[in-house]
Amino acid sequence: MSWTAPLVITGASSGIGRALALELAAGGATLHLQGRDAERLARVASEVAAAGGSATRHVADLTDDDAVDALIAALSAGEAGVAALVHSAGMVRLGSLEASDVTVLDDHYRLNLRAPYRLTRGLLPQLRRARGQVVFVNSGAGLRANAHWGAYAASKFGLRALADSLRQEVAGDGVRVTTVYPGRTATPMQRSVHEQEGRSYDPTAYVRPEDVARQVATLLSLQPPSTVTELTIVPG
Template sequence: MSKTILVTGAGRGLGRTLAEQLSARGDKVIAHARTESALDGVPHEAKLVLDLAEPAAIADAVTGLGLDRLDGVIHNAGIAHIAPVADQTLEWWEQTLRINVTAPAELTRVLLPALRAARGHVVFVNSGAGIASGPKWSSYAASKHALKALADALRGEEQPNGVRVTSVYPSHFDTDMQRSVREQYDAEYDRSRATSPESIAKTITDLFHTPEDMVINELRIEPPNPLPIRARS
């Protein structure tokens, strides 16, 4: 049966791949991006054009979609500033927490009536940094730890309403963000040792077709032989 699923950050990378795979399976995609032009070439039935750095605008934007039911939302959009704590500016901290935590919380809140009506599924694309932090990861890892807390709280609250919640922790997969992170670390990058976005996307899209008598609460994904992030000597 076709499902209607909202994907944030659908303009590029994993989000675009998710939209492509969901559409290929016959699902209806509501694609989110900051600009309409970012969605050029992205398959979608409807669009949500919105800057997640402005969470106060989310409620009005979602109201414009007129959703009575929603089978799922994939919180994929995110931002990362990689630097030591000494160099992490207040602006970086506030921007990271707004986009990575506050916006998913507010978007979920606004979508909950439609998700409850469909007994839908909320998927948070987290990160290995949401499990363990390290040097230069402070603001990003803090936001991803907070995202885990949001998911855990939501799961307990919405179980009686039939809404399923999954946190996905991908690590070292081939995206622009991963390459940018390694550039900021002055570290080597080898895409042959990273998981492909197609593999990550398939794993996530499969979550929406799991049997109704089960839920996958957390899912960790790693390549078989990941290349550690280390500065070149």
């Protein structure tokens, strides 16, 4: 696989984002990796280098508007451009509406919906120039909302809407937009979900993040006008 410009991955310090960084690194990709935890992100950047890729690290809390602006500025500096933007950063906190303060909804909104909106908007000129791709890592909860998943599902329903409308807005410019719907995937987030559900955790029961990463890497390798608009991967 080869890209004319670097690829950006949010949430690259863990889980699906990390797995995607390593998958792309094996193809020699040039990556911009965002994470919040500097140490974890540095470890992934070293793994990327060892796998054959190159990585620039961006430590940023995406719920902080100034940090998102600084990230957009850093990614817009220079001539390299952006061939793909993959939104994998995300959070989940379970709870009924009755038991959950509205700040739970606000937190999901800020990270899972508002940050992808602002980052995509900021990088769209470069994505247009590259006839690039935007990938939103959504969730089965972006299609169906179960009890205690309301705030998370609301943010992911919103993310699906954003992707669907953006896809139509930029299709004429050769920019392709994909929503990925992973089912339960064996990452630190899934471990946390099990803790919140009060259940024991067996990672072998769930989708491997490496398998999600391989599918996303494949769709990222497609040349315009080919595109995968939606990708679902679940434990069988």
